[in-house]
Amino acid sequence: MALPEKYDHTATEKTAQQYWDKTDAFRAVEDTAKPKYYCLSMFPYPSGKLHMGHVRNYTIGDVLTRFHKMRGYNVMQPMGWDAFGLPAENAAIANKVPPAQWTYSNIEYMKGQLKSLGFAIDWSRELATCKPDYYKWNQWLFLRMLEKGIAYKKTQTVNWDPVDQTVLANEQVIDGRGWRTGAVVEKREIPGYYLAITQYAEELLGDLDTLENWPERVRLMQANWIGKSTGVRFAFPHDIKDESGSLINDGKLWVFTTRADTIMGVTFCAVAAEHPLATHAAKNNPELAAFIQKCKSGSVMEADMATMEKEGLPTGLFVTHPLTGEQVEVWVGNYVLMSYGDGAVMAVPAHDERDFGFAKKYNLPIKQVIAVGDKIFSTDAWQEWYGDKEHGVTIHSGKYDGLGYKAAVDAIADDLVAKNIGEKKTQWRLRDWGISRQRYWGCPIPIIHCDDCGSVPVPDDQLPVVLPEDCVPDGSGNPLHKRSDFLNCACPKCGKPARRETDTMDTFVDSSWYYARFATPGNDKAMVDERADYWMTVDQYIGGIEHAILHLLYSRFWTKVMRDVGLVKYREPFSRLLTQGMVLNHIFSRRSDKTGIEWFSPDSVDLILDASGRVTGATAKRDGQPVDYGGYGTMSKTKLNGVDPNAMIEQYGADTARFFMMFTAPPEQTLEWSDAGIEGSYRFLKRVWAFGHVFATQIRPQLPTTRTLASTKLDDKLASLRREIHLNLKQANYDLGKQQFNTVASSCMKMLNALEKAPRDSAIAAEVIEECFGILLRVLSPITPHITHTLWADLGYGEDILQAAWPEPLDAALAQDEIELVVQVLGKTRGSVKVPAGADNKAIEALAIASEAAQKFMEGKPAKKVIVVPGRLVNIVV
């Protein structure tokens, strides 16, 4: 078939995709003869259509998949759908269609988009988390967790919309009001199921060290989130009784501290507004009650917290210092968190900056118990060294005087243990994972409520508990409450009529183990099987940094639970992680008093550039009036600055979109969208095609039947072309190892630049070009698979480029007779000199000193010292 002269991306991509479909090219089959490579991109939520972030994510995964396939790995790249979730319910409310229908039609559409981008996905492994054959295993493992005490029930606080009678997610609460009703949101205590991720805190933290191929920042974010601190938990005894006459908290005010060495400096205690002692004290103290109310209703927004003034009120209650026996007053402080530790702190104003400020504000005593050298302590202002535990030594502390940090903590902890009133303890920031959601479109929690037997787990043989797919939520409450066919059931224990649990699981549960299920398609007898033993762990995981904490932490936790249940042997699911940067575009807006902010899409404005080509502003095409330029920001629906992948594919093709995304920025960095950049990428592919046409018409006819390249001495031009190609190949291979794809794309461009300039008028030239263009096509093929597939096949290289071996640079092609060295005088580059390839340092020195560049700048002075860096430069010191 003759190769058309003009690059037709639509036809090219269609042909290639048909070939892949026909040959089932991406089917992954277990094969122990080859090293396996499991490449996984985070599966999408089927929100409607793909956005550019998806395209970038999956292109990175596809490049790695295809590259490893050509390198001889047995690769698997699956795809699925994170199909449960709130947006489907919102769409259902708006369109009056069941969430299932909306979800399945989105999946259909987005699957078509993924296919049109040419990703090497094994669709036979496709899964959707909303299908019973998938979520059955959520339920099954949940039951195992219940048995092991990892899953448990307790009350939780939720946002309650009193008008719709429904629970709201945090993002549905806007300025304290329900997003649909505008009603003031209440806090409600309702029961829910929790997973005891804290039981795994130590392991989740410790195993971070084994994740060498994870970005450092992700590991740090997880470590911070887990938040381990070691210290002492101890109690201040008291005899404060409630109305019924019983001691509050058994007469102990428990606190946690990492600075037990400063216990002798405690001058007061502070408790959270929700603390029982605060509640008690407020009963006969309206001022305190009002303050507590203010603390509780106060904003929990970060920005407010940061600027919030530390405030407090005394309770009038006193507790006893466990070591000195002194009476210590209890305050309520707005800075004490009920959710961390015991909701109370000891206050040592002398050695804690926050306590210091609080004590100064309310005129509370400040007692120094730590000294650093001869430094003078004063209560005038806080000094950094007051909190220095490295160099501090205890003073004014009675029997504990003269001890360093560790010795003091040990001695004090020992005494508290002896008094049976304290212990060394590790405190975690991490909290257990509440998985109950009062929502319809999610995985049902397999529990049955019986009046006699209580909450009874659904027996394994009754799994899955299937969610009805035909409900249409109307925004008021969970529609399952109206489904008697779902609701009514028999108690598995006593057989009496009972009610099914209507809460569903957090969708993070669904995504916590899908990677393992991809390796076990179609098995309805087991969650995972021996095929998963073959494929797991995931060799390369790719996704957005926004999942650095929750999704990745839950997946790690889930894996460890699966291990403890005996399902898997590995400790961690993802051996290597790449967090790709976001895709940005220009933002334009106009603010008016009448309509508020109006957004303008980038193609609805004309840019105003300054003399140097920088964007300084824009005008709307509609009315010619100026709009505000907001710089680059993430693509979003509201800001109208998204780019539609389908429009891209239609106009330029998938290969151009893929090439642009790989070329414009390294994968971890943000990527700024640019129409001109897209044009540039398209131009490059058109040139690749044009060279393919030259190859077909001018090169191939010249090729001799017997190739002589390996035994022929090439002339300078051909040798340097070949060297240039092999050098760029070497560079590309190095960069692929680093996962730096932008420079791989650069290397491809450099190869084409060299090829276009090459002589093409002899049989041997044709042979060199044949080899070189073959290298270019293969290096380029993971990035732009369609065009390279077609050229490879049509130009006679072989049937399927994906089956071709990845090229390796040849030493013979890289070798050169003469090398050019940079000549420096006193470290400044002055020129260059050519030396024979095998020249020794002595000879090189002589040639360099004799060179024109050196002679001019040495000004007749003798060389004091000459440094030769082999293959690079010569530096002459005078």
Next chain:
RNA sequence: GCCGGGGUGGCGGAAUCGGUAGACGCAGCGGAUUCAAAAUCCGCCGCCGAAAGGCGCGAGGGUUCGAGUCCCUCUCCCGGCACCA
């Protein structure tokens, strides 16, 4: 506040072990082609300077024959966490 990451032409970004800073591309400028335009092709393209040359990788200092790269001080930007006791 703490912890990370970063600052290189008009722009996106290269520079592997301390060894020619600005690869590759975009934008811009000049030219060829064209009736003209688009497309395409060729050339130029950090700053100062007529040139020789000098200066240049956030700022300042240091180590070195040689520093974007190593060390110290400062500064700004981005991300995460945060009254965490």
